[in-house]
Amino acid sequence: MAVIIDGKAVAARVKARAAKEAAALAERGVTPGLAVVIVGSDPASRIYVNNKKKACQETGIYSEEYALPEGTSQGELLSLVERLNHDPKISGILVQSPLPGGLDEAALVEAIDPKKDVDAFHPYNVGKLMQGRQIFLPCTPAGVIELLNSANVEIAGKNCVVIGRSDIVGKPMAMLLMQNNGTVTICHSKTQNLAEICRGADILVSAVGKAGFVTGDMVKPGAAVIDVGMNRDENGKLCGDVAFKEAEKTAGCITPVPGGVGPMTIAMLMQNTVTAAKLQKGLC
Numbered sequence: 001m002a003v004i005i006d007g008k009a010v011a012a013r014v015k016a017r018a019a020k021e022a023a024a025l026a027e028r029g030v031t032p033g034l035a036v037v038i039v040g041s042d043p044a045s046r047i048y049v050n051n052k053k054k055a056c057q058e059t060g061i062y063s064e065e066y067a068l069p070e071g072t073s074q075g076e077l078l079s080l081v082e083r084l085n086h087d088p089k090i091s092g093i094l095v096q097s098p099l100p101g102g103l104d105e106a107a108l109v110e111a112i113d114p115k116k117d118v119d120a121f122h123p124y125n126v127g128k129l130m131q132g133r134q135i136f137l138p139c140t141p142a143g144v145i146e147l148l149n150s151a152n153v154e155i156a157g158k159n160c161v162v163i164g165r166s167d168i169v170g171k172p173m174a175m176l177l178m179q180n181n182g183t184v185t186i187c188h189s190k191t192q193n194l195a196e197i198c199r200g201a202d203i204l205v206s207a208v209g210k211a212g213f214v215t216g217d218m219v220k221p222g223a224a225v226i227d228v229g230m231n232r233d234e235n236g237k238l239c240g241d242v243a244f245k246e247a248e249k250t251a252g253c254i255t256p257v258p259g260g261v262g263p264m265t266i267a268m269l270m271q272n273t274v275t276a277a278k279l280q281k282g283l284c
């Protein structure tokens, strides 16, 4: 049976580390600050934003929330981002996705000062990541690397398979595994022989968004299986992409959903906000 990687425990350690750094900054008169912009009334987004606010309180990070109505225009959002870019209390800016239809999310992300782009979604930060010269690591993939490290999973030289090629998870995940000297294969909806490719993975990361997508027979004995997926099963219960009960019989270690990657994403956001504050004060 696989070792279950406890994402809550690892996230608590990362947040404690960020809190310690925030406290050291406070002694020098610097308080890291995060501004979260949310538009409309998507219930999942509301939960994420509340969790981020709570994590800020726990970590000693000042937070501001801008909850804007559905009909907010692109121009109003751009003005807000511009104001936050110049606000010295704010070290990091995050625009909660998804935005209501009609708003140009990419243009908003590009309007954020790259030094305040704590999600690391700005093309400047994406380019820096490609070159291995990143200021911020994208939160979810960075959280996955922390989880692998916490379980003492060696990445260097290992076959790593990432299922999913989105800008926010799959692509940066593959890049980070490669930076850690893994040999990386990226799979997507047009990949042929996906199950066979997965069976060759020492490290299998699934970021598809389909419950039960990774079945037990796709897992190599002893593999590290990281489930990024956040889905609802037929009873409305939160679940990942991996058929956990099957996969845990074969895997060497595995993340559960909930309690795996999810808590790490917020913990890494706290870390990035502290890093942003240091960067803006010339302290790193």
Ligand code: NAP
Pocket: 140, 163, 164, 165, 166, 167, 168, 169, 170, 187, 188, 189, 190, 191, 194, 207, 208, 209, 210, 228, 229, 230, 231, 261, 262, 263, 265
């Ligand atoms: P996304 O943008 O929808 O991307 C999904 C990816 O899965 C795409 O690259 C797609 O391939 C691929 N895919 C879909 N069907 C497939 C199939 N049958 N075979 C192989 N690949 C397939 O989703 P995302 O934003 O990356 O998120 C993925 C999942 O992670 C979601 O469940 C999301 O909720 C979750 N998530 C969790 C966290 C967290 O903190 N835990 C953070 C972010 C996202 P194509 O490119 O070919 O369409």
